Amino acid sequence: xxxxLEVKNLKMHFPVYGGIFKRQTGSVFAVDGxxxxxxxxxxxxxxxxxxxxxxxxxxxxxxxxxPDGDVLFMEKSxxxxxxxxxxxxxxxxxxxxxxxxxxxxSRHTIGEILEEPFIIHNAGNLKFRQQQVKKxxxxxxxxxxxxxxxxxxxxxxxxxxxxxxxAIALNPKLVILDxxxxxxxxxxxxxxxxxLLQLQNEMNLSYLFIAHDLAVVKHxxxxxxxxxxxxxxxxxxxxxxxxKPLHPYTRxxxxxxxxxxxxIKRKREILTGDVxxxxxxxxxxxxxxxxxxxxxxxxxxxxxxxxxxxxxxxxHLVACHLVC
Ligand code: SF4
Numbered sequence: 001x002x003x004x005l006e007v008k009n010l011k012m013h014f015p016v017y018g019g020i021f022k023r024q025t026g027s028v029f030a031v032d033g034x035x036x037x038x039x040x041x042x043x044x045x046x047x048x049x050x051x052x053x054x055x056x057x058x059x060x061x062x063x064x065x066x067p068d069g070d071v072l073f074m075e076k077s078x079x080x081x082x083x084x085x086x087x088x089x090x091x092x093x094x095x096x097x098x099x100x101x102x103x104x105x106s107r108h109t110i111g112e113i114l115e116e117p118f119i120i121h122n123a124g125n126l127k128f129r130q131q132q133v134k135k136x137x138x139x140x141x142x143x144x145x146x147x148x149x150x151x152x153x154x155x156x157x158x159x160x161x162x163x164x165x166x167a168i169a170l171n172p173k174l175v176i177l178d179x180x181x182x183x184x185x186x187x188x189x190x191x192x193x194x195x196l197l198q199l200q201n202e203m204n205l206s207y208l209f210i211a212h213d214l215a216v217v218k219h220x221x222x223x224x225x226x227x228x229x230x231x232x233x234x235x236x237x238x239x240x241x242x243x244k245p246l247h248p249y250t251r252x253x254x255x256x257x258x259x260x261x262x263x264i265k266r267k268r269e270i271l272t273g274d275v276x277x278x279x280x281x282x283x284x285x286x287x288x289x290x291x292x293x294x295x296x297x298x299x300x301x302x303x304x305x306x307x308x309x310x311x312x313x314x315x316h317l318v319a320c321h322l323v324c
Contacts, residue, residue, distance in 0.1 A: 001075060004206050005038040005061070005174055010069040012056050016279060029278045030056045031067065032230035035305075038174065043200070043207040045217030045238065047253065048227035049275055054210045055098075057227075058176040061208070062093050073174070091121050094167035098179035100159035104151040110137075110162055111147035117169040136165040139202075140195060157188035161195065168199060176208045181216060193220055214250075215257045218242065223315070226250045229286040230278055232305055236316040246308045246318040248291050285321065293322055 012031040015024045031053040038044045046054045060067040063078065063086060070079050078089050097103040104113055114133040118124055124132070137144055140161040151159055160180060167175050177196065181189040197220060199205060211217045217224060218238065225235040226249065234247040245251045248269075255269040273290045276282050282289050288298040298321055308318040 002039065003037040003072075004040045004042075004074060005208075006070075006072040006075075007034060007036050007057070007061065008070040008072070010034045010057060010060055010067050010071065012053070012060050012065055012067045026279055029230050029281055031060065032281075033069075034227070034230070034232055035069075036225055036232065036235060038206050038208060039222075040173070041200070041204050041206055042222045043209055043220050045214075045221030045224040046208060046210045046227060047214055047217055047224060048212065050212060051275060051278065052227045053230040053278070054212075054227050055178050058095060058178050058208060058210055061176060062090060062095055064095075087121070091170045092172050093174045093176070094170075094172040095176040095178060096160075096163050096167045096180045099183050100156050100163050101151075101183075103163050104159055104166075106151050109148050109150055110142075110154075113151070113162065114166055114169060117166060121170055123170065132169065136169055139168070139199065140165040155188075156184050157192060160184060160192055164192075164195065164199070168203065168205070171203065172205070174206045174208070176210070178210045179212065180209075182212065189216070196220065213257065214241070214253050226253065229276060229281050231286065231319065232317075233287065233319045234317065235305070236308075237314060240314065240316060244310075244316075246316070246323045247287075247320050248293050249287050285319070295322070297321060 010031055011033055013027040013029055016026045016028060017023065018025040034057055036044060046057065048054050056065060059065050061071055070077055073089060073093065081089055111133055114136050115129045118129045118132060133147060134144055137146055142158060142161050154162065181192050184192060200207060209217055209220055221238040223236065224238050224241045225232045226247065228249050234250045241250065242254065245254055252269040252271050271290045276286065276289055282299065284299040284301050285303050288294040291298065303319045303321045305317045305319040308316045308323055
């Protein structure tokens with residue numbers, strides 16, 4: 001099996017209703033034809049500004065939304081699964097949410113929160129479940145005293161560790177990490193990233209790592225896909241995207257990363273204008289309203305995501321008329 005996950009032409013358009021009869025007046029094009037694959041044990045970083053649709057992609061994969069297009073998990077389509085089959089597949093695909101304060105039920109103890117996945121999936125008796133809860137706390141380096149305590153008694157970093165423990169409870173193959181460190185202090189972010197890398201090694205996990213900037217995904221990703229207004233505009237090997245970014249939007253995101261050496265000056269590429277509304281995306285290349293290189297043709301024809309120049313057999317896809 002080459003790919004654990006295959007996302008094919010995923011589209012998620014949310015209807016917008018208005019008027020006194022609440023008729024559909026338009027659609028928000030949150031995700032508009034996204035395709036990628038994730039190999040077993042691989043991390044794909046999915047990066048883009050707020051509102052570009054990256055979280056919707058993650059939620060659509062685990063069927064918290066009902067998208068168009070197809071999602072294949074271990075070579076089987078999960079698009080039309082329902083009932084027990086859907087519950088079973090969710091055992092293999094878990095999600096860690098951005099906000100560790102909201103994602104844990106404040107009325108349940110940590111023991112109850114970590115036991116819940118085993119109860120939902122009917123896995124083992126009480127003794128087995130209690131052993132597993134202790135093992136999970138060990139794995140995420142939280143003291144076993146946590147079992148009888150409540151989420152509000154923990155810091156943001158500790159809560160995110162507990163959220164990760166819940167996600168890996170049933171030995172999933174794929175974990176979707178939706179901005180798992182963006183709500184945390186910088187000093188805690190690296191600890192959580194190191195924990196995620198350690199768990200990936202020990203459990204052969206695959207990750208879809210969603211983030212809003214390229215700095216966060218740099219050290220965790222094998223490949224990176226950059227999203228803008230519901231579409232992937234560049235996708236390649238992680239090292240290559242930092243060395244040889246091709247799309248103007250990727251270059252602007254990279255130039256916004258602070259450089260640790262103050263003696264090295266880098267040219268900051270500042271994007272002008274606001275991100276257009278996904279309710280009414282621009283014609284042609286959706287980036288043309290902010291692109292410093294745009295020509296007239298860019299607003300007329302949408303560029304396809306195709307292999308860029310000098311790929312030399314390496315996967316390096318880009319959607320820009322002036323690059324390909
Ligand atoms: Fe810029 Fe045109 Fe390329 Fe779009 S197609 S990124 S507007 S140069």
